[in-house]
Amino acid sequence: MNPSVLVSLRGVSKTYRNGTQALNDISFDVRQGECLTLLGPSGCGKSTILRLIAGLDTLSSGSLTHHRADRGKGAKNQNFSMGFVFQEPALMPWANVFDNVFLPLRLAGRSRREARAKVDQVIGQVGLAAHANAYPRQLSGGQRMRVSIARALVRDPVLLLLDEPFAALDEITRFRLNDDLLHLRETLGTTLVFITHSIYESVFLSSRVLVMAAAPGRITEEITIDSPLERDERFRLSEDYLTFCRTVSQALHEASLGANP
Numbered sequence: 389m390n391p392s393v394l395v396s397l398r399g400v401s402k403t404y405r406n407g408t409q410a411l412n413d414i415s416f417d418v419r420q421g422e423c424l425t426l427l428g429p430s431g432c433g434k435s436t437i438l439r440l441i442a443g444l445d446t447l448s449s450g451s452l453t454h455h456r457a458d459r460g461k462g463a464k465n466q467n468f469s470m471g472f473v474f475q476e477p478a479l480m481p482w483a484n485v486f487d488n489v490f491l492p493l494r495l496a497g498r499s500r501r502e503a504r505a506k507v508d509q510v511i512g513q514v515g516l517a518a519h520a521n522a523y524p525r526q527l528s529g530g531q532r533m534r535v536s537i538a539r540a541l542v543r544d545p546v547l548l549l550l551d552e553p554f555a556a557l558d559e560i561t562r563f564r565l566n567d568d569l570l571h572l573r574e575t576l577g578t579t580l581v582f583i584t585h586s587i588y589e590s591v592f593l594s595s596r597v598l599v600m601a602a603a604p605g606r607i608t609e610e611i612t613i614d615s616p617l618e619r620d621e622r623f624r625l626s627e628d629y630l631t632f633c634r635t636v637s638q639a640l641h642e643a644s645l646g647a648n649p
């Protein structure tokens with residue numbers, strides 16, 4: 389087993405109880421340290437894949453294995469830590485930023501005193517140190533998403549799963565959050581699996597893009613974004629970036645035509 393693999397999916401299919409075949413024969417690895425994006429049209433099964441990886445749902449057939457994150461010894465069904473960020477920040481409106489971020493530690497039985505340093509640290513890392521006492525209604529959409537990311541990071545996940553976290557944000561805010569997410573990844577060494585509908589976002593954030601087609605959900609192409617992950621506005625304006633965007637766009641177009649089943 390390749391020591392850097394965190395999660396392996398082999399021949400995974402998923403049919404929901406109502407008969408909808410969401411996924412057919414999905415195989416890929418999540419490698420430690422990478423930023424992997426699932427890109428595809430609505431209904432192609434992206435969220436289903438994240439839920440299966442997170443253990444929130446069960447496969448119909450095939451296998452999904454979590455490997456050891458640290459020393460790379462393959463171990464079946466290892467429970468390494470994962471964080472999940474959804475499209476909606478889903479914050480508790482009655483609690484301030486600190487208490488929202490503290491929640492996972494509180495549920496794990498940690499006291500406020502024990503948790504304070506860690507909670508303050510991640511709030512700082514997402515750029516909200518000045519807003520620790522603010523309530524969700526006092527924050528912008530981008531800031532609320534930062535709280536949601538901090539809450540997912542507070543337990544030091546090895547793997548961060550993000551299901552279209554920036555879809556509802558304006559373009560400028562989205563770019564800033566994309567930049568900051570990559571910086572955070574660099575600092576924390578977290579592996580990311582990211583869902584998006586945006587070709588531009590998929591190229592900017594990824595080391596690898598898996599292009600998907602729908603009905604049933606399947607992977608039609610894997611595209612490596614062969615450029616260092618220390619990216620900023622210069623990368624967005626580069627020829628390389630535009631070339632990758634064209635390649636991904638073409639792959640998505642072919643997937644939608646069913647040209648690559």
Ligand SMILES: Nc1ncnc2c1ncn2[C@@H]1O[C@H](COP(=O)(O)OP(=O)(O)OP(=O)(O)O)[C@@H](O)[C@H]1O
Pocket residue numbers: 404405406408409410428429430431432433434435436437605
């Ligand atoms: N709980 C469920 N029961 C029945 N069908 C479901 C369920 N969840 C998802 N589906 C169906 O499975 C297919 C894949 O859904 P999924 O949400 O994984 O796709 P997606 O690519 O994430 O879509 P979107 O981009 O719109 O969020 C769709 O046809 C969807 O209607």
